[in-house]
Amino acid sequence: SAVISQKPSRDICQRGTSLTIQCQVDSQVTMMFWYRQQPGQSLTLIATANQGSEATYESGFVIDKFPISRPNLTFSTLTVSNMSPEDSSIYLCSGRPGGNEQFFGPGTRLTVL
Amino acid sequence: KQEVTQIPAALSVPEGENLVLNCSFTDSAIYNLQWFRQDPGKGLTSLLLIQSSQREQTSGRLNASLDKSSGRSTLYIAASQPGDSATYLCAARGTGTASKLTFGTGTRLQVTL
Numbered sequence: 520s521a522v523i524s525q526k527p528s529r530d531i532c533q534r535g536t537s538l539t540i541q542c543q544v545d546s547q548v549t550m551m552f553w554y555r556q557q558p559g560q561s562l563t564l565i566a567t568a569n570q571g572s573e574a575t576y577e578s579g580f581v582i583d584k585f586p587i588s589r590p591n592l593t594f595s596t597l598t599v600s601n602m603s604p605e606d607s608s609i610y611l612c613s614g615r616p617g618g619n620e621q622f623f624g625p626g627t628r629l630t631v632l
Numbered sequence: 633k634q635e636v637t638q639i640p641a642a643l644s645v646p647e648g649e650n651l652v653l654n655c656s657f658t659d660s661a662i663y664n665l666q667w668f669r670q671d672p673g674k675g676l677t678s679l680l681l682i683q684s685s686q687r688e689q690t691s692g693r694l695n696a697s698l699d700k701s702s703g704r705s706t707l708y709i710a711a712s713q714p715g716d717s718a719t720y721l722c723a724a725r726g727t728g729t730a731s732k733l734t735f736g737t738g739t740r741l742q743v744t745l
Contacts, residue, residue, distance in 0.1 A: 520678075552732070561721065561735045562676075611675055621666060621725075621733060623676040 521546050521616040523624035531630045532602055539598045540627045542612035547592035552613040553585070556626070562611065568595050602631045634659045636724050636736035644742045645712055653707040653739045655722035660700045663731055667696050667707050668721045670738070676721065680707070712743045 522545040532538050542551065553565040565585055566574040574587040588596045599606055609626045616622070635658045645651050655665070664683045668676040680689045680696040682705065688697040695708040705722055719740045723733040 523675075525675075561737050562723075564732055567732065609673070613676075619664070620678055620681045621723075622678055623668075625675040626673075628673060 520620070521548070521614060521622045523612060523614060523622055525610075525612055525624040525627050527627060528625065529628040529630075531632060533632055534603055536602055537598055537600045538602065538629060539596050540610055540612070542595045542597070542624055544593045544614050544616070546616045548614035548616050549592070549618065550615055551589065551595045552621075553587060553595075553597045554611045554613060554623075556609040556611065558608070565597070565610075599629065602629075604631045607631045634662075634724055634726060634734040636722060636734050638720075638722060638736035638739050640739060641737065642740040642742075644744060646744050647712060647714060649712050649743075650708065650710050651712055651741070653709070653720050653722075653741070655705040655707070655736050657703045657705075657724045657734075659724075659726070660703050661727055662700065663725045663727045665696075665698055665705050666723050666725065666733065667694075667705075668723065670719045670721060672719075679720075709741075712741075714743045714745060717741055717743050 524543045526541045551568045554562040556562050564577050565580045566576045568574040568587050568589040570589050586598045611626045613623045637656050639654045666681045667679045682689045682698040693710040698705045719738045721738045722736045
């Protein structure tokens with residue numbers, strides 16, 4: 520198993536600003552994933568982050584809006600740029616230690632005013 | 633494109649009842665299927681993972697089954713308790729090393745006293 524932590528746990532931000540979310544895993548993982556969960560909905564994959572290479576973004580998500588860093592095998596950051604109220608969501612990071620079972624962090628609840 | 637559906641969307645049962653949650657997926661070429669629990673405003677907790685070659689997995693009062701050919705999985709919860717109240721999500725993982733999880737819409741379970 521893996522323990523995944525995220526910072527911050529929640530934040531309230533003003534329109535037009537940016538927020539960087541940090542994700543730390545207690546073991547090395549090759550692939551980390553960033554998801555968004557809008558109110559009352561299921562999870563949508565934003566991007567897959569591999570160490571040492573650029574993240575792979577899903578349709579509808581672009582690097583300019585959601586830049587991702589992956590400096591090592593236990594850490595990643597997701598930035599939500601130029602925020603609007605539509606970006607209000609829970610953002611979750613996830614990883615697969617051992618390549619099989621996938622584990623999730625506690626999420627970052629973002630409110631954009 | 634994989635699509636995952638969960639029925640029912642919501643379920644309320646009295647404490648002590650046994651219950652079944654259903655998950656269906658359109659593409660049977662999956663690597664594994666994972667069941668998660670999500671408490672309100674929280675991250676996801678992994679409950680059970682079934683590999684594509686397996687028929688079922690058990691953990692305590694939980695039993696998950698998988699029928700790849702029919703594109704179905706069920707999560708059986710025995711002797712339900714109020715603490716089981718949460719949203720339950722199933723997710724199918726595609727094949728290939730870069731495969732991603734496709735999440736279902738979730739079943740919101742309430743166990744009443």
